[in-house]
Amino acid sequence: MQEIGAFVIFFASIFTSNILLTNFLGMCSYLSVSREIKTAWGLGIAVVFVMTITSIANYVVYYNILVPLKLEYLEYIAFIIVIAALVQVVEMIIERTSDRLYASLGIFLPLITVNCAVLGAALFLIIRKYDFYQSLAYGAGSGIGWMLAIMALAGIRAKMSRRSKVIPALEGPGIVLIITGIIALGFIGFSGIVQIN
Amino acid sequence: MYLSYLLPPLAIAGLATALAIIILLAERYLMDYGEVELKVNDKLYKVKGGSTVLSTLKQEKIFIPSACGGRATCAYCKVTAVKGFGEVLPTEAPLLTKEDLTKNVRLACQIKVKNNCEIRIPDELFSIREFRARVDSITDLTYDIKHFIFRLLSPPEIEYKPGQYIQFQSQPYGDVSDSVYRAYSMCGLASERNQVELMVRLVPEGICTTYMFKHLKAGNEVIITGPYGDFYLRDSNRRMVCIAGGSGMAPIRAILLAMTPEEIERRRPIFFFGARSRKDLFLVDEWREFEARHPAFKFVPALSGPEPDDDWTGATGRITDVVAQFVPDAKDCEGYLCGSPGMLNACVEILCKLGVDEEQIYYDKFA
Numbered sequence: 001m002q003e004i005g006a007f008v009i010f011f012a013s014i015f016t017s018n019i020l021l022t023n024f025l026g027m028c029s030y031l032s033v034s035r036e037i038k039t040a041w042g043l044g045i046a047v048v049f050v051m052t053i054t055s056i057a058n059y060v061v062y063y064n065i066l067v068p069l070k071l072e073y074l075e076y077i078a079f080i081i082v083i084a085a086l087v088q089v090v091e092m093i094i095e096r097t098s099d100r101l102y103a104s105l106g107i108f109l110p111l112i113t114v115n116c117a118v119l120g121a122a123l124f125l126i127i128r129k130y131d132f133y134q135s136l137a138y139g140a141g142s143g144i145g146w147m148l149a150i151m152a153l154a155g156i157r158a159k160m161s162r163r164s165k166v167i168p169a170l171e172g173p174g175i176v177l178i179i180t181g182i183i184a185l186g187f188i189g190f191s192g193i194v195q196i197n
Numbered sequence: 198m199y200l201s202y203l204l205p206p207l208a209i210a211g212l213a214t215a216l217a218i219i220i221l222l223a224e225r226y227l228m229d230y231g232e233v234e235l236k237v238n239d240k241l242y243k244v245k246g247g248s249t250v251l252s253t254l255k256q257e258k259i260f261i262p263s264a265c266g267g268r269a270t271c272a273y274c275k276v277t278a279v280k281g282f283g284e285v286l287p288t289e290a291p292l293l294t295k296e297d298l299t300k301n302v303r304l305a306c307q308i309k310v311k312n313n314c315e316i317r318i319p320d321e322l323f324s325i326r327e328f329r330a331r332v333d334s335i336t337d338l339t340y341d342i343k344h345f346i347f348r349l350l351s352p353p354e355i356e357y358k359p360g361q362y363i364q365f366q367s368q369p370y371g372d373v374s375d376s377v378y379r380a381y382s383m384c385g386l387a388s389e390r391n392q393v394e395l396m397v398r399l400v401p402e403g404i405c406t407t408y409m410f411k412h413l414k415a416g417n418e419v420i421i422t423g424p425y426g427d428f429y430l431r432d433s434n435r436r437m438v439c440i441a442g443g444s445g446m447a448p449i450r451a452i453l454l455a456m457t458p459e460e461i462e463r464r465r466p467i468f469f470f471g472a473r474s475r476k477d478l479f480l481v482d483e484w485r486e487f488e489a490r491h492p493a494f495k496f497v498p499a500l501s502g503p504e505p506d507d508d509w510t511g512a513t514g515r516i517t518d519v520v521a522q523f524v525p526d527a528k529d530c531e532g533y534l535c536g537s538p539g540m541l542n543a544c545v546e547i548l549c550k551l552g553v554d555e556e557q558i559y560y561d562k563f564a
Contacts, residue, residue, distance in 0.1 A: 039287070081213055081216060085219065089220060093223070096228070099283030107288055
């Protein structure tokens with residue numbers, strides 16, 4: 001277990017060790033669902049939701065099932081099944097309890113099942129030997145960090161679509177990757193504050 | 198010893214089973230909405246909650262038009278949601294116009310019946326039925342258009358206005374595992390209530406037409422629903438200008454065949470049929486006979502690109518030019534059009550230019 005406070009991990013996973021901007025995980029939905037701020041917000045909230053829940057669930061599965069049975073090497077398969085099943089259940093709960101939330105999250109939830117950032121967060125918290133509260137903080141923080149990154153990009157793209165002339169060869173993913181690089185450089189500016197790894 | 202080999206698969210299987218049980222329990226308790234009341238116009242239905250409006254209504258034998266099978270792409274299944282459906286879902290938003298949003302129009306294939314709710318649909322939809330029918334005959338009209346006759350089994354009769362269409366359900370074949378619905382206009386005599394006639398053009402790579410052309414045989418049973426559509430003869434004294442291309446002849450044929458001799462005398466219909474070359478023309482003899490029987494009717498086939506060996510002496514050129522040539526003044530006319538969107542838009546434009554009121558141009562656009 002590392003001797004870092006849960007709050008520090010929470011803060012660091014949003015800014016200095018942003019899962020998208022430092023590890024470049026979850027890129028496919030980041031590139032494709034960042035045209036409008038509204039849909040980016042919907043997907044971002046869904047990622048926060050799912051990442052928090054699956055981080056805790058995977059922590060429990062790893063330390064209470066896989067470790068006692070000495071089956072740590074099965075973590076990839078186990079985590080993927082847990083994520084897929086949990087997203088289904090979460091979708092049903094949301095559909096039942098809140099029409100409003102379902103209207104904005106509904107179609108994004110199945111999309112997140114295959115978001116590699118969700119699996120990445122679960123694997124990182126095992127590699128870094130976080131305890132339960134640290135894992136919770138890391139999961140939630142990574143989700144918020146991912147949302148922050150896609151919202152920033154969606155804002156820039158929305159403005160660019162009205163004002164900027166992009167050279168044809170760079171339209172779409174090309175310019176988006178360049179912008180992402182610049183945002184990532186900007187986030188490095190936070191790294192003096194706190195560092196986890 | 199063996200345990201170390203068995204343990205990993207058992208652990209994963211156990212985990213998967215546990216999660217599957219959680220999902221099943223969630224489905225059992227969370228997705229069970231019990232019996233709810235669905236009010237359609239003024240009729241009250243007691244239905245099982247949890248499904249989409251489209252499939253719930255289908256179970257109650259109310260058929261809403263739908264071509265995409267509930268995937269939110271065709272936007273045919275629009276209904277007015279009066280109460281009980283919450284906010285517009287992201288899947289429907291792209292298909293709803295501003296007017297739809299203000300009138301609470303939603304896609305029946307996306308909104309779900311979860312509690313007591315109310316919708317409004319056009320009254321005609323109540324008369325739509327699902328028919329079991331048997332293929333009576335399939336004949337070639339051209340190299341890519343076939344004439345299908347279906348004998349109705351149950352219910353044994355269909356009542357429709359000439360010009361309306363039905364939806365045909367294809368069955369899975371080859372690599373196609375889905376069954377899809379596609380709309381085709383009826384082309385036969387509406388008075389022959391025990392059968393449905395269609396003219397279908399083979400769409401390259403089309404799921405449904407490939408099924409109808411390659412897999413459907415005389416004697417097979419099929420499912421059709423109908424009648425749908427608001428393309429039919431309007432009652433007036435105006436002259437009729439009918440324009441069709443390809444299998445668009447179907448609804449025009451149904452309309453013209455159903456007219457009484459007095460009506461034809463009064464409305465003096467002229468039917469322009471556009472085709473590329475002679476091999477795309479069909480039923481010309483039938484129309485010439487019709488012309489001989491009804492002197493007030495005129496049939497004008499027009500070829501846009503006749504082949505040198507077609508030996509064509511009739512009208513040539515674009516259908517819009519031919520129409521302008523034959524009906525220079527169309528102020529007292531009404532338009533009935535059926536064909537591809539491109540052709541229709543051009544024809545609506547030329548008819549307006551020739552003096553037809555746009556309100557009096559009725560058309561059936563191929564989607």
